[in-house]
Amino acid sequence: MISVQNRLLLLSGNKWLLFFCAALILGACSPKVRPVSTSEKKQTENPENKAVENPPVKPAGVAVISMILPMGLDHIKPQPTYSSAGLTKANMSVEYYQGFKLALDSLAAGGASFKLQLYDSKDDASSAHSLAYNPQIRTSNLIVGPVFPDGIKIFTATMGNRVPILSPLSPASPATIKNNNLITVIPPLEYHARAAAQYIYDKINPQKIFILRSGFSQENDYVVNFKKTTDSLSKKKVKLISVVINRGQLNGLVSQLSKTERNVFVIPATDPVFLGVTLRSLDTLNRHFPVVLFGHPNWEKFSFLKADILQRLKTHITSSDKINYKQEATVTFLRNYRKAYHVEPTEYAIKGFDEGLYFGKQLFEENGIGGLDKTDFKGIHNSFHFVKKPGLGWVNAHVNILMYSNFELKQVE
Structure with a gap:
């Protein structure tokens, strides 16, 4: 189950309260967890962390997922204001989070238990480095983010190979990151x-x-x-x-x-x-x-x-994105998303839902996250067919082929 039922409002330039709510919302199963601060004290790094390649651990009852997104919460203070680029990133983060959480809610309704922890990366190198030392993140079953290539490079370099780390939205080549527990879901x-x-x-x-x-x-x-x-x-x-x-x-x-x-x-x-x-x-x-x-x-x-x-x-x-709005799964998602959040889903919300559904379920499968290359998935925006690359982690290799016909792109494979 996920106990948090708070609704996120539609984001606009002056509705900064949404960021505050999103930062405090931590999906948790009983017992409740305290709100997670993004400014935890740094822990002493074990110099051997980078050399150890630990296999992903299957959760014991409750799957702990830590999500690191560029919310930019510093900008909701009285003086600082969001730039256009910062607001775009914050919008993207909220939309992705909403889709991901909706997927976990649907899995929780079927009996799965999750603790979803949300952290602000601030799209900042020092924040990414600091979050990699956070003990609550380091003991997660799955880490989602940071979002952008530079942040995930710094984060994975500090984190080492402790926990599976999902790169949720970037098609950056895993060869530029080099982490055996990295999951690249957008095909490079x-x-x-x-x-x-x-x-x-x-x-x-x-x-x-x-x-x-x-x-x-x-x-x-x-x-x-x-x-x-x-x-x-x-x-x-x-x-x-x-x-x-x-x-x-x-x-x-x-x-x-x-x-x-x-x-x-x-x-x-x-x-x-x-x-x-x-x-x-x-x-x-x-x-x-x-x-x-x-x-x-x-x-x-x-x-x-x-x-x-x-x-x-x-x-x-x-x-890597082709949505069939007529298929039953898409229609059901759109209906549930509108009901939950009272807005239309964006591409980031759809990607968040697909990834939340697949990885949330995979955490409780017999092979766990370690079996990604054995479990394919047909999502709303794309399918997942992971291949395991030594030293680079798992990479989604599924790509759609589209062709222009009747003045629109149609899928041919």
């Missing part, structure tokens, strides 16, 4: 590249793939993993042609294109100017040579991209 970019390569090989099986690059170094992670996966699947029989395109000039590729077979293009770029010019040139090319295009996952968020061009180019993108 390399898994998008792998999924695109797998889909192209399975569904199209081309002889050539053209990779059009803008020349920016941030494209390297996608390109390297795409090439590696394609070479592995095809045993290097698929020819990969990687070129840097200037001012949309594609004439140099014409002699290598087919007028009858689908010509597969991959564009890992996100630069607006480059994309605008290159996609128009590719659209012109498409009049004479059939094109199938695969783009960066961030394209889903870009309003400057022209839907008509993307549709003519048969554009596919990978995504």
Whole structure:
């Protein structure tokens, strides 16, 4: 059970009371726990903590979950005020918390028992470092957060491998964090590249793939993993042609294109100017040579991209978020969330619900958190298929493939 039944109000710029309420709300089973301060005294670090890789411990009756979110509670004092960025982070935190707690409430109704402890990370390096010494956090069965990559790097470096640590919203590569008990639930970019390569090989099986690059170094992670996966699947029989395109000039590729077979293009770029010019040139090319295009996952968020061009180019993108609002699970969640909080759920609330439901249940499974790679899950916003990476923890490898059709993105795999 979870004994806390307090309702969180809709957050706006002047409704700072919500933050105060959220900071004090600690879901607990009997007996009640005292409110947790975010300024606990630092404990002496055991220098051996970082070297020890303890397996996750299954809770004995009550699962203790510590949630570390950037609430920014210092800004509710009379003098300080929230910046626009700080308010956005605080909104995100409350929305995620509400979704997560709603999931735990549903599990508690079925007999599970949780103690949910909420802490303010302040999106601050020193706070993340200090919280890693908090004895109530260190004895949790699961830690959720910090949210942003820099905070989780500092926190995990101090915490070591004591407790499973869920990175709830960041797709940052676990290779930048290096913690054997880290759980990366949002698939990093390399898994998008792998999924695109797998889909192209399975569904199209081309002889050539053209990779059009803008020349920016941030494209390297996608390109390297795409090439590696394609070479592995095809045993290097698929020819990969990687070129840097200037001012949309594609004439140099014409002699290598087919007028009858689908010509597969991959564009890992996100630069607006480059994309605008290159996609128009590719659209012109498409009049004479059939094109199938695969783009960066961030394209889903870009309003400057022209839907008509993307549709003519048969554009596919990978995504870790695809919500079917007609499915029964989604309809039920929306109804319960509105009833509990009297607002519409955001993407962060939906992610919080999915993660709370999966990890809350997993804590009481026979294999516990240690069995994530043995237990798949179909959520509202994405599915979870975890792989265990030595020294890097568990990584969700499930990525959706979407295609533009009838001027909207539809899931094809």
